[in-house]
Amino acid sequence: MKIALLSRNRRLYSSRRLIEAAEERGHEVKVIDVLRCYMNIASAKPSVHLEGDPLIGFDAVIPRIGASVTAYGTAVIRQFEMMGVYPLIESVALSRSRDKLRALQLLSRKGIGLPITGFANKPGDSKDLIKMVGGAPLVIKLLEGTQGIGVVLAETNKAAESVIEAFMGVHANILVQEFIKEAGGSDIRCLVVGGKVVAAMRRQAPEGEFRSNLHRGGSASLVKITPEERATAVSAAKILGLSVAGVDLLRSERGPLVMEVNSSPGLEGIESASGKNVAGIIIDYLEKNAKPGRTATRGKG
Numbered sequence: 001m002k003i004a005l006l007s008r009n010r011r012l013y014s015s016r017r018l019i020e021a022a023e024e025r026g027h028e029v030k031v032i033d034v035l036r037c038y039m040n041i042a043s044a045k046p047s048v049h050l051e052g053d054p055l056i057g058f059d060a061v062i063p064r065i066g067a068s069v070t071a072y073g074t075a076v077i078r079q080f081e082m083m084g085v086y087p088l089i090e091s092v093a094l095s096r097s098r099d100k101l102r103a104l105q106l107l108s109r110k111g112i113g114l115p116i117t118g119f120a121n122k123p124g125d126s127k128d129l130i131k132m133v134g135g136a137p138l139v140i141k142l143l144e145g146t147q148g149i150g151v152v153l154a155e156t157n158k159a160a161e162s163v164i165e166a167f168m169g170v171h172a173n174i175l176v177q178e179f180i181k182e183a184g185g186s187d188i189r190c191l192v193v194g195g196k197v198v199a200a201m202r203r204q205a206p207e208g209e210f211r212s213n214l215h216r217g218g219s220a221s222l223v224k225i226t227p228e229e230r231a232t233a234v235s236a237a238k239i240l241g242l243s244v245a246g247v248d249l250l251r252s253e254r255g256p257l258v259m260e261v262n263s264s265p266g267l268e269g270i271e272s273a274s275g276k277n278v279a280g281i282i283i284d285y286l287e288k289n290a291k292p293g294r295t296a297t298r299g300k301g
């Protein structure tokens, strides 16, 4: 196969591993920075160009699109879809997963377990918003945050009110969420490929911290997940239309709750914690599925 890896940095662990796994299997990989691609959208014959030449002859694209380039990256994937190239992650699925509000609404509609969550833009009444999600302790999150930055635990209603008002003051979009205390500062990352959980790890926050992000000093270890957790992770990926996803779960008294579904999951933590060749599993999945024109949406989204 000839594979386009849409990544801005070929040296990142995940990009490197995908290139390695593909080349080991005899495939050719071209790393493409989506921001340098340009497209003629008014053409009857859709194409993507880079540095003066059309990108042709590809069997598959693997999007590894950073959060800050989601909109343009999605457009480039959509263009490839219109050309009949098979995307590992479809444009529509990528947009769904990147919009936290949209993703949680889609999951809730299908009955997936979620922490009680409120969204707000400019709540005229932060007291009522707090009451609506069951009162303190609450987790307040900046919608644009990643790696645990902008995730705050408010232990009292008063503190929650101050934090909400502070975020409102800087015009940030926020999410207010029930604090799952019994998760004990840990979460479970399930790596789903082609409708199966192929690897899982438990991330544990350091002492005195509730956020288990590895970037915040959390540690990862191998975990055995329950059938219910497995089924929840697989359903969450399916609902968003993702063939590859990192589904983050919190273990609660009422069963697994989905916190987030990541469409460009990092491979480093999960490969080292699980000892699995996740990059290889992803390329194997592509080998089976990357047939011309086999995109569910074909750029319709």
Ligand code: ADP
Binding pocket: 115, 139, 141, 145, 146, 147, 148, 149, 151, 177, 178, 179, 180, 181, 183, 185, 186, 187, 205, 210, 211, 212, 213, 248, 250, 259, 260
């Ligand atoms: P980010 O997307 O920035 O990583 P998350 O929403 O994943 O932010 O939150 C970061 C961490 O905080 C999670 O990995 C989890 O350990 C903890 N956390 C987030 N939401 C909750 C919650 N509702 N209850 C308990 N812990 C939470």
